[in-house]
Amino acid sequence: MSIGLNPYLVFDGNTREAVHFYEKALGGKVIGIMTFGDAPADPNHPLPDDMKDRVMHAHLKVGDSELMFSDTFAGMPYQPGNTIQIAIHPREEARAREIFAALEDGGEVVMPLMKTDWSPLYGIVKDKYGVTFQVNVPGEQPQQ
Known part of the structure; x- marks a missing residue:
């Protein structure tokens, strides 16, 4: 793994x-x-100009x-001081779903797991201790 x-x-x-x-x-x-x-x-979902x-x-x-x-x-x-999250990058989508579900237990889904422009599976969850995790299956990296 x-x-x-x-x-x-x-x-x-x-x-x-x-x-x-x-x-x-x-x-x-x-x-x-x-x-x-x-x-x-x-x-x-149009993006406001200030964003x-x-x-x-x-x-x-x-x-x-x-x-x-x-x-x-x-x-x-x-809230300044409460601004550090942990990004987790499992390679397999099944493992990402397991991790997300475990962290969600007793916690709160901030953004459900979904396909994004940068990842085949990405979501944000705050665990029962108040720690926020970003679960991100790495997608193909753009050429620089």
């Missing part, structure tokens, strides 16, 4: 600034930054470690 874990830091509109701060402070390398405006448009420049996902490589980042979606609650 192959699975990876990494911290996922959430900010409220200043992710790009934070990524570059950590890149310099930790001697890392930015692998990519994607804004909400970079994602394919969904006519059923287009917010970071949907950023990836920073620091040595052998990975840090990932995102801004909140406008209107979502944000």
Whole structure:
């Protein structure tokens, strides 16, 4: 079984600034930054103009470690200090479903498991202890 874990830091509109701060402070390398405006448009859920420049996902490589980042979606609650999530990357969808179900027991589904533009199966769940996990089956990586 192959699975990876990494911290996922959430900010409220200043992710790009934070990524570059950590890149310099930790001697890392930015692998990519994607804004909400970079994602394919969904006519059923139009993106407000103030969301287009917010970071949907950023990836920073620091040595052998990975840090990932995102801004909140406008209107979502944000509490400084409660902004670190754990991203889990099981390779198999069946394993992702098992992990998600186990974490959901006594917890709360924030975003149900579903296919996304970047993953065949992705979801967010807060466990019974209040820890938020992103379960993400890695999809094909775009060529840089």
